[in-house]
Amino acid sequence: MSGAAGSSPATREATGLVWLSQGIEELPADDRWLTERERAWLAGMRFEKRRSEFRLGRFTAKRALALALGHEAEPAALAGFEIGRAPDGAPAPALGGQPAPRAISMSDRADQAVCLVGPPELALGIDLELVEPRSAGFVTDFLTAAEQQRVAAAAGEEERALAANLIWSAKEAALKVLRTGLRRSTLSVEVRLDAGPPR
Template identity: 50%
Template sequence: MSGWLARGDEEVPAAGAEVGGWLSTAERERLGRLRFRKRRSEFLLRRWTAKHAVLAVLGAAGGTGEPSAALARVAVLNRASGAPYVLLDGAPLGVEVSLTDRAGWAVCLVGDGPDAVGVDLELVEPRSDAFVADFLTTTEASRVHARPPGEGPGGRSELADAVWSAKESALKVLGTGLRTDTRAVEVTLEEGGPEVGPLGGPGWRPLTGRHGPTGQVLPGWWRRDGDFVVTTASVRPHDPPALLPTSGDLARAVPVEPRPAEPFADVRRRGPG
C-alpha cells in the first residue's frame, strides 16, 4: 500500500466562478452538473485531497500552495460504478485510489498497483440501536452492545462507526458500494495489542472483512484520529498505509458541521447581506 493523505475543507479554493484552474476539463464538467452547494464542496474537497495524494506518491508534492497546473495534470474520474480512477496527463496512472470525506475532511488512499483499494472516513458519533440492528450483522451488533456507551476510545460509538466504515471500505473494494447489503460483509476489528505503524498519533490496527456470499476475505486496517475513524481494505494482505508528505493532521482536525443542502444557485442569489 503506497499511502494515505488527509486534507481539510478550509484550504480548498472556494467554489464559484473562479474555481477550476486546478481541475481537469472532465472534473470541471462534473462539477458543473452538481447543483447543491454541499455536493460541490464535498466533490472539490475529495479532488483536492486525491490530487495532493497522487502528487505526493509521485514525489512531486509541494505544500498547500501546489501550483494549479500541477494539480490539473492529475484527473480523478469515475467508472460507471462510481469507483474512482486516475489519469496523469491524460494517461492511466496504473495505481488504484479510493476517496472519502466526512465533516469537512477528506482522505485519499493510494494503492501500489492494480489491486482495488477502499478507504472510508467516519466521525465517531452515536449510532442508534436501529442503525446497529439494520446495518450490522448479529455478531457485530453483539460486540457493539458489549462496549460501554460513549464516543471515547474503546466505546460503543467508536466500534459501531469503525465497523460501519470498514464495511464501506470493503464495498468500495468490491466496487458495488451500498448497492450491496452491508450485512453481506462481516467485519472483525483487532482491538487489543500494540498499534502498528510509525505514524503520528495512534497507529493502524488490523481488520478483516469477509464477504459472506463469496467467502472473499478483504484485509484492511483501522485507526482512531481524534474525532474520526479511518478504515482501509484491499483484496490481499498489505502493509499499513504510510502517511504521505503534505497530509493534514486528522488527529487535530475539528469536524465541520455539514453545510445546508441548498442549491448553489440559491446561495448566490441571496448575495451579500
Template identity: 55%
Template sequence: MRVAEAPAWLALGEDALPGGGDWLTPAERQRAAGLRFRKRHDEFLLRRLVAKHAVATVLGRPPVPATLAAIEVGNAPGGAPLVRVDGVPLGADLSLTDRAGWAVCAIGPGIGCDLELVEPRTPGFVQDFLTAAEQRWVTSRPAGDARDAAANLVWSAKEAALKVLRVGLRRDTRDVEVEVGDPGPDGWGPLSVRESLGRRFPGWWRRSGRFLLTVAGTTAGPPPVLLTGTDRLATASPRHSWAGRPLR
C-alpha cells in the same frame, strides 16, 4: 505509469480548497459547475483536491495548480475513482472518502477506505445493518463514546470492504462481517472483513480525534503510511458549512 505499491493516505479539509479553478481539468470544472447543491459541490471538489495532492506527492511532483490540473480524477463505470496523469492512466488503485468537511485519499493495491465520525448510532441502526456477531461486540462496549466508536468502526470497515468489491452500499451490509483488533503504538489497529462467499479483506483502522478511518484491501500488508505532514484529522473539527447555504 506505475507508482509505489505500499499503501499510503492523505487527509485534507475544506480550508485547503483553492479560491479559483485553475487546478481543475476542463471536465472537472464543467462537472462542478453543474452541481447545484452546495454539499455535493464542495464534496466533489474536496475529494478531487485530496486525490490530486496524494497522486502528486507519490509521483514526486509539487502540488501547484499546473501539476494538479494535469491530474484528472474521474470515475469508472462502477463508481471507483479513475485517475489519469497527463492523459495516461495512473496504474494504481485509489479510494476516496469524505465526511464532515474532510476528505481522505488512500492509494494501494485493491484498496478501499472510509471516513466516519464518532457519533451516536441508534439501536435500530445496529440491528438493521450489522450482523449478529457485530451487534454482540458493539453492545458489549460501555455505553457512550466507546459504544459509539465501535458501531461506527464496524460500519466504516464494511464500507471500506464494499469499495474493494466495487459494489458500495448497493449490497446488503450484513453480507460482510467485521473483526477488529486493538490499535498499536502507531495508532493503527488491524481489521478483517469476511464476505459471505468466504473471501477475506484484511486492513487497518485508526481513530484520529473525532474521526475514524478504515482501510481494507485484497492482500495483507503494513499499515498505510501518511504521505506528508502530520495526521490532520487528529485535531480536526467536523464541519457542515453547507448547512447555512444549501443551494449555490
C-alpha cells in the same frame, strides 16, 4: 489509517501506499486545478454541499496521487490529473488523459477528506467517519448479529458509538475494496475487531 486535521501525508515505502488527509480550509479559492471535464461536472451539481465535497475530495485525491508519483503537488500543477469514475463507480485516476499507474480510494466527511493511493494491482478501500451515536435501527439494519453483539458489549455510550462507527467505516472500506460500494448489502461482509476495546 488516520491522520490529524489538516494536511497529513504519510508514505509507506514497503507497501507502496501513500495517504493524505486534508480539511476544507486547505482548498484553493479558484478551480484552476480541476480539468475542464471536472469543472463541467462541478457546474452540474445543484447543491453547495455536494459541490464542496466534490472539490475537497478531488483536491485531496489529486495531491495524494501527485505525491505518490513524485510530481509537484501544488494546486497549479494538479490540472494534469483527473479523477473520473470507472463503470462500477470506483474512482478512476488519470494523468495527462491516460489512466494513472496507481489505484486510489477516497472518502470525505464533515469538511475532511482522505485518499489512499497504491499500486494498480491492489484493491483499495478507505473510509472516513465521525464518531457519533448510531441509532438502534441503524445497528440492526446494517450490522451483522456478531457486529451488533460487539457494539452492545461496549461499555458506555461513547464506547458503543466508537464501536458502531469503527465497524461501519470498516464495512464501507471493505465494500470499496470489492468495488461494489453500498450497492452490495452491508450484511454481506463482517468486521471482526480484536478482543480489546476499540481505540
